[in-house]
Each structure stands twice: as C-alpha cells, then as structure tokens.
Amino acid sequence: MSVDEKKSVEEKKKAAAAAALQAAHEHLGEARDGVVQSVVDARHVKASWQGIADELGIAQPNAIRKFKPSLDEREPEQRWENEADPVTPALVAVRRAHRALADAERDEVREVAGARSVGVTWGVIAEAVGMKEPNAIAKYKPMLEEKRIFTVREDARPG
Numbered sequence: 642m643s644v645d646e647k648k649s650v651e652e653k654k655k656a657a658a659a660a661a662l663q664a665a666h667e668h669l670g671e672a673r674d675g676v677v678q679s680v681v682d683a684r685h686v687k688a689s690w691q692g693i694a695d696e697l698g699i700a701q702p703n704a705i706r707k708f709k710p711s712l713d714e715r716e717p718e719q720r721w722e723n724e725a726d727p728v729t730p731a732l733v734a735v736r737r738a739h740r741a742l743a744d745a746e747r748d749e750v751r752e753v754a755g756a757r758s759v760g761v762t763w764g765v766i767a768e769a770v771g772m773k774e775p776n777a778i779a780k781y782k783p784m785l786e787e788k789r790i791f792t793v794r795e796d797a798r799p800g
Contacts, residue, residue: 651760658756663769665745665752672738672745678718679738680708683731685717692728696735753781 642650676697683693694704719734721727749770756766767777 654759655756655761655765658752658759658761659765659769662749662752662756662761662766665749666770669742669745669749672742675738676735676742677708677711678715679731679735680704681711681715682717682719683728683735684708684712686721686727686731688728688731688735692732693735696732697739750781750784754785757785757787 680693680697684690690705691701693708694701697704699707719731721730724730753766753770756769763778764774766781767774770777772780
C-alpha cells in the first residue's frame with residue numbers, strides 16, 4: 642500500500658470516527674430530552690418532587706430547580722390517568738430515561754476515545770460535540786487513558 646493510500650485510509654477512519662461521535666452526541670441530546678419529558682409526564686400525574694429526585698439520584702431542590710421551568714414549556718406526552726396508581730409507572734419512566742441518559746453519556750465518551758485513537762484532533766472532537774476546544778479537552782481528557790503504540794515503518798531499514 643502506498644503512502645498516499647495509507648493517508649487516504651487514515652483520513653477515512655478519522656472522518657468515520659468523527660461522524661460516529663457526532664451521532665453519539667445527538668443521541669445524548671435526545672436522551673437528555675427524554676429525561677426532561679419523563680419528569681414533565683411524572684409531574685402531570687402528581688408524582689412528588691422527592692420521588693422524581695430519588696429516581697434521578699439527585700437532591701430534591703436540585704430536581705425542582707433543574708426541571709420545574711420545563712413544566713411551563715412542555716405538555717405531557719405520556720398519561721397514566723387510567724392506571725389505578727399513575728405515579729408508579731411515571732416514576733419507572735423517569736428511571737428508564739435516566740438510565741438511557743447514563744448509557745448515552747458513556748457511549749459519547751467511548752466515541753471520543755475511539756476518535757482520539759485514530760488521530761482525530763481535539764478541535765474536530767470539540768466541533769462534533771458543540772464545544773470550544775479547551776472545554777472539550779477539559780471534559781473528556783481526564784476520562785481517557787492514552788497509550789502510545791509504536792510500530793516499525795515499512796520503509797525502515799536497519800543501519
């Protein structure tokens with residue numbers, strides 16, 4: 642394989658990794674939106690803030706501060722009024738949405754690691770996740786373990 646062919650393959654790998662990262666980031670945004678919507682739905686059936694906070698693993702005042710503004714901006718999508726106890730399925734939905742968000746966050750970090758492993762720059766990563774480069778580095782670099790791998794070039798000859 643020629644040097645130009647190798648460079649072309651490397652560039653294709655980088656482009657694919659950047660695209661996969663961007664897709665993971667979009668999925669993360671959808672997962673965040675899913676948590677917000679599940680909280681709106683839960684409050685619609687009178688689930689307590691404490692119950693919602695417990696499902697999210699955060700303090701009740703933080704849940705109120707973070708999600709209460711969404712109650713005025715959104716309509717409920719899921720309705721459990723026909724259930725004998727509508728609060729229980731609503732809180733289960735909050736729990737599921739929160740787990741999906743955690744999975745999406747892990748997937749995004751995995752895609753960042755994959756992108757870095759094929760040589761994608763921090764600038765490209767930052768663009769894919771909608772951040773400034775220093776912020777992307779500060780967020781993701783502490784979560785990565787860098788290993789340097791050395792290989793012998795094909796054109797190397799012992800001297």
